[in-house]
Amino acid sequence: MKISIKVLLVFFALMGGFSKTYASKTILGASVFNPTDVTNEIRNAINSSVDTVIIQNVGQPWIVQPLTFFNKDARTIIFEPGVILQAKSGAFTQTYATLFKLKDCTNFKIYGYGATFKMLKTEYTTGEWRHAVDLSDCTNITIAGLMVNDSGGDGLLITGYAGGTNNQNFCENIYVVNCVFDNNRRQGCSIISAKNVLIENCTFSNTKGTLPEAGLDIEPDFPEQFVQNIKIRKCRFTNNYGAGLVFAFHLLNSSSPTVSVTVENSYFSFNHDITNVYATTEIQLSEAPNVNLTGQIVFNKCFVDGSNWTAFYVNKGNNGLTVAFNDCVFKDVSQNTANVYNNPIWIEIPGDYVSPLNYYLGGITFTNSLLTYSTNYKFAWINGWTNLPGAKDINLGLTVIHPTLNTAANNSAVFSNCATIVNCNTTVNYLSVMPNNNITVKTLNAAPVYKSDCPTKSILFERGITQNFPIAYNYTTTGTAQNGFDFNRLVGFALIKANNTQRLDTLTAINPTLGLPSSTVQLTAISSGNLLAVAPNFSAIINATLLPLASPIDDYSSGTVIKQANASTGKITATNKITNTANVTYQAGKSIVLEPGFKANAGTVFKVQLGGCN
Numbered sequence: 001m002k003i004s005i006k007v008l009l010v011f012f013a014l015m016g017g018f019s020k021t022y023a024s025k026t027i028l029g030a031s032v033f034n035p036t037d038v039t040n041e042i043r044n045a046i047n048s049s050v051d052t053v054i055i056q057n058v059g060q061p062w063i064v065q066p067l068t069f070f071n072k073d074a075r076t077i078i079f080e081p082g083v084i085l086q087a088k089s090g091a092f093t094q095t096y097a098t099l100f101k102l103k104d105c106t107n108f109k110i111y112g113y114g115a116t117f118k119m120l121k122t123e124y125t126t127g128e129w130r131h132a133v134d135l136s137d138c139t140n141i142t143i144a145g146l147m148v149n150d151s152g153g154d155g156l157l158i159t160g161y162a163g164g165t166n167n168q169n170f171c172e173n174i175y176v177v178n179c180v181f182d183n184n185r186r187q188g189c190s191i192i193s194a195k196n197v198l199i200e201n202c203t204f205s206n207t208k209g210t211l212p213e214a215g216l217d218i219e220p221d222f223p224e225q226f227v228q229n230i231k232i233r234k235c236r237f238t239n240n241y242g243a244g245l246v247f248a249f250h251l252l253n254s255s256s257p258t259v260s261v262t263v264e265n266s267y268f269s270f271n272h273d274i275t276n277v278y279a280t281t282e283i284q285l286s287e288a289p290n291v292n293l294t295g296q297i298v299f300n301k302c303f304v305d306g307s308n309w310t311a312f313y314v315n316k317g318n319n320g321l322t323v324a325f326n327d328c329v330f331k332d333v334s335q336n337t338a339n340v341y342n343n344p345i346w347i348e349i350p351g352d353y354v355s356p357l358n359y360y361l362g363g364i365t366f367t368n369s370l371l372t373y374s375t376n377y378k379f380a381w382i383n384g385w386t387n388l389p390g391a392k393d394i395n396l397g398l399t400v401i402h403p404t405l406n407t408a409a410n411n412s413a414v415f416s417n418c419a420t421i422v423n424c425n426t427t428v429n430y431l432s433v434m435p436n437n438n439i440t441v442k443t444l445n446a447a448p449v450y451k452s453d454c455p456t457k458s459i460l461f462e463r464g465i466t467q468n469f470p471i472a473y474n475y476t477t478t479g480t481a482q483n484g485f486d487f488n489r490l491v492g493f494a495l496i497k498a499n500n501t502q503r504l505d506t507l508t509a510i511n512p513t514l515g516l517p518s519s520t521v522q523l524t525a526i527s528s529g530n531l532l533a534v535a536p537n538f539s540a541i542i543n544a545t546l547l548p549l550a551s552p553i554d555d556y557s558s559g560t561v562i563k564q565a566n567a568s569t570g571k572i573t574a575t576n577k578i579t580n581t582a583n584v585t586y587q588a589g590k591s592i593v594l595e596p597g598f599k600a601n602a603g604t605v606f607k608v609q610l611g612g613c614n
Contacts, residue, residue, distance in 0.1 A: 025052035030552070033058045037088060039065040051075060057082035061118070065091040068101040072108070079146070081114025081485075089120055092130050092152065099151070101134040102141065113145030113178070113485050113510070121185055121209065124152025128186040128210045131157045135171050142175045145485070147182070155181035155204075159192035160225065170194050170226045177201055178489045178510070185209030188240065191218045193225035201489035203236040204244070213242030215271060218261065223253045227295075230261045234491045237268045237282075243313075244271035247297065249287040249321075259295030259321055267491050269305040281313035281346070282333070285323060292359075293321040301495045302328045303472040308336040311371075313346045318362035318392040327497045328369045329472040337375055344373050347394065348383035360392035360422065368498040370469045372401040372434065379405070379428070383416045390420030399429040399469035429469070434530040438464035439473050441494070441523045441538040448518060448541040449487075449509045457540050459505040459523065461494035470497050473533075474526045481519035481542050486510070490523075509542050518543045547588070549574040551597060556582040565589065574598045578606055585609060 026045045032038070042064060045053045051074050055062065061084040079085065087099050099119055102108060117132050124130050130152025135141055137160045148155040156179075160170035170193040180203045181188035188204030191197060204215030212219075215237035218227055227249075237244030245263065252259075268282045282304050287293060302325070304311045311333040314323060334344045349361055361384050371379055379400045384390050396414075415421055444458040463471060472495040477483045483490055488508040496503045507521065519542045525533035547565040554563075554576040565572050565588040572588045575597035583605040586592050592608050600606040 024050040025054060026050045027054045027056060029056040030058050033060070033062070035060055036063060037065065038062050039067065039088075043067055043069075046072070046075060046077060052078070054078045054080065055083055055085075056080050061086035063088045064099070066094075066097040066099065066101070068098065068103065069105060070103050072102070072105045074107045075105075076109045076111070079110075079112040079115035083112070083115040085115070085117050087119040089123065092119070092124065095127055095129050097130055098134040099132045101131075101136070102138050103134075103136045104138065105141070106139045108138070108140070109142045109144075110146070111142075111144050112147075115145070116147040116149060118149050119151045121150040121152060121183065124185060124209075127152065129153040130185075131155070132184065133157070135159070135174065136161060137168055138171045138174070139168075140173045141171070143177075143179060144175075145178045147180045149182050149184070151184045151186075152209075153184070153186045154190045155184040155187070156189040157192070158190070158194045158197065159221075160194070169224065172196055174198070175200075178484045179203075180205070180484070181215075182206050183208070187212065187214050187217045189216045191216070191227070191230060192221055193227075194230065195226050195228045197229070198231045198233065199235060200231075200233045201235070201484065201491070203238070203489070204240065205236070205238045206240065208241040211242065212246055212248070213240060214246040215240040215242075215244045217246040217248060219246065219248035220252055220256070222251060223256045225252075226257050227259045227261060228257060232261070232263045232266055234264070234489075235266045236491060237266070237271055239269075239273075240271045241273050242271070243284040244268040244282050245284070247285040249285070249293060252287065252291065252293055254292040256293060259293060259297070261297045262300065263298070263302055264300045265491060265495070266302050267305060267493050268303070268307075270307060272307070272309050281310040282307050283312045284314070286315040287317075287319075287321070291317075292319045295320070296322045296324065298323075299325045299328055301326070301470070301497065303493050303495055304328075304330045304333055305472070305474070305493065306331065306335070307333045309339070309342055310334060310346045311344045314364060315349055316361070316363065317349060317359040317388075319359055320363070322363045322365070322393075324365045324367065325369050326367045327470050327495065328366070329470055329495060330369070330371045330373075331472065332372060332374070334373050334375050334377055341381075342375070343377045343379065343381040344371055345380035345396070346383075347380070349385065349388060358389070360389050360420075361418070362392040362394045362424070364393075365395045365397075367395075367397045368470060369397065370399045370401070370471065374403055376405070378414060380414045380426075381416060382414055382418065382424075384418035386417055386419075388417075388419070390418040390422065391415055391424050392420075392422040394424045396426045396428065398427070399431065401431045401434055403432055405430075434471075435465065435467065436530045436532065437467075437471060438532050438534050439525045440534055440536065441475060441525050442536060443538045443540060448543045449507060455510075456506045456508045459507055459538050461496060461503045461505065461525075463496050463501055466499060466501055468498050470495055471531065472496075473528060473531045475523045476526060477521060477523055479520040479522045479539075481521040483521075486519055486542055487521060494525075507538075507540055547572045549576045549586075551576045555579070556584050558582055561585070562587065577601075578604045580604070
């Protein structure tokens with residue numbers, strides 16, 4: 001048998017659009033695995049001179065003590081599907097022990113589609129630290145695909161401290177995508193000091209243990225720290241014991257850097273389960289009195305889908321920092337009647353601040369937004385107390401749907417204790433019921449989705465009538481393809497803006513190792529109230545393009561085996577071994593690469609079929 005072998009060291013990471021030729025790599029598998037403690041093996045591999053470390057699924061958790069890496073550059077760490085990196089019992093007694101910490105590191109890529117970082121939350125009964133992932137003074141970091149569970153503090157901390165090697169006092173260029181942060185003790189994620197952060201297609205859920213217990217908390221510790229160009233896109237915040245999203249700026253002051261945060265297409269549902277506590281809410285902003293912050297926080301096309309308490313609570317003055325809600329939907333909020341302070345929108349400076357305060361309450365705008373609720377509260381409460389000059393620059397452009405409070409009387413007591421009202425407007429359209437809507441989810445073409453050549457498919461969301469307010473509705477995702485693993489994690493709702501009947505979204509394939517035959521995904525709109533789902537619904541086929549074959553899981557020693565990648569776009573990379581009497585054929589549409597480590601012994605039959613040619 002004659003085989004032509006092209007030796008090329010290539011690894012295609014489980015991340016959409018990421019492909020790189022590596023100078024060197026280390027694979028940690030069964031040969032180095034120890035079921036009781038593999039701290040040294042993982043630490044030594046990442047501290048070595050290789051630029052890529054691959055941790056394989058050996059069927060058991062990789063048990064580790066705290067892992068901390070200082071001043072490292074240009075590393076790619078890949079946790080294969082099924083890998084669990086687990087905190088060792090009793091090894092995290094120190095307050096600041098962290099499962100995986102990067103300090104003063106640059107150009108790190110951590111891929112973990114189908115992998116889990118797991119701590120032992122039941123052991124951490126005091127304090128608010130013991131984070132799962134800690135990024136301190138780091139630059140150019142990507143974290144993709146991980147499930148991060150059960151930390152003693154935050155699932156993810158993004159921060160900076162003066163005095164480090166680079167002395168920059170912030171993290172910069174951080175990308176977190178397709179991750180799930182669940183059942184962490186303090187926060188799903190904390191951002192303390194950072195520039196240029198994109199958190200996308202992530203879920204923050206079930207945070208509980210010690211305050212603030214938020215899904216995501218943006219909270220600088222010092223006035224000189226940064227909250228700049230923070231983008232949160234297509235994320236879900238559900239069932240956190242504190243608020244879904246918190247902005248805590250009480251330690252910033254007039255000399256602090258300009259603030260800029262954008263939240264887009266994100267979902268909030270039944271966060272803040274703390275009963276009978278002041279200012280319980282889904283989204284919360286607070287700051288110190290008499291401080292002239294500058295900047296803006298913008299919410300675009302976000303959906304609060306049910307809450308026991310206030311949808312949005314803000315404690316701020318009209319001080320240069322503005323907050324805007326554009327095309328947002330607040331549905332079935334303020335459901336609990338046990339607390340007299342439970343208006344859907346609540347804007348104030350608490351009266352226990354030092355008197356007098358020298359600035360107006362305000363700097364908040366709602367535009368083209370929808371609010372629905374049924375409890376007996378005014379839709380908003382803007383409380384100036386007696387120690388404020390009044391309210392300024394508050395504009396509420398809303399459609400309010402309520403079964404009985406559907407007249408201008410609901411608007412009469414919105415401003416309370418405001419000595420002066422300057423540039424404040426409440427442009428409210430009142431309805432008693434939601435008009436009927438037929439909703440559909442459609443695909444615009446029938447072609448399959450491929451990882452490399454055709455990675456996306458357009459999804460069309462439609463409503464049956466044009467309305468002067470936005471609507472949002474949920475959909476389910478079913479099929480053999482996995483949300484957040486085979487395709488970018490979908491947020492689970494669609495919001496159609498006012499005076500629009502359609503919205504486009506995309507399904508993006510991210511896993512190049514999809515099993516054959518092709519995987520499928522279907523989106524089905526959920527009927528709710530007067531939102532009626534009708535056929536047809538969205539469906540798609542996701543085809544494999546890259547099929548990596550690795551030793552030992554893909555070694556063949558007998559029988560007849562055919563391994564196929566897609567007939568037109570497929571690629572196979574092989575580092576496996578073919579021995580004894582095995583008869584093996586590789587078929588792919590574009591390329592078959594036999595990498596170092598591949599072996600086909602004498603006596604075997606090995607065939608390569610590329611694009612229909614042998």
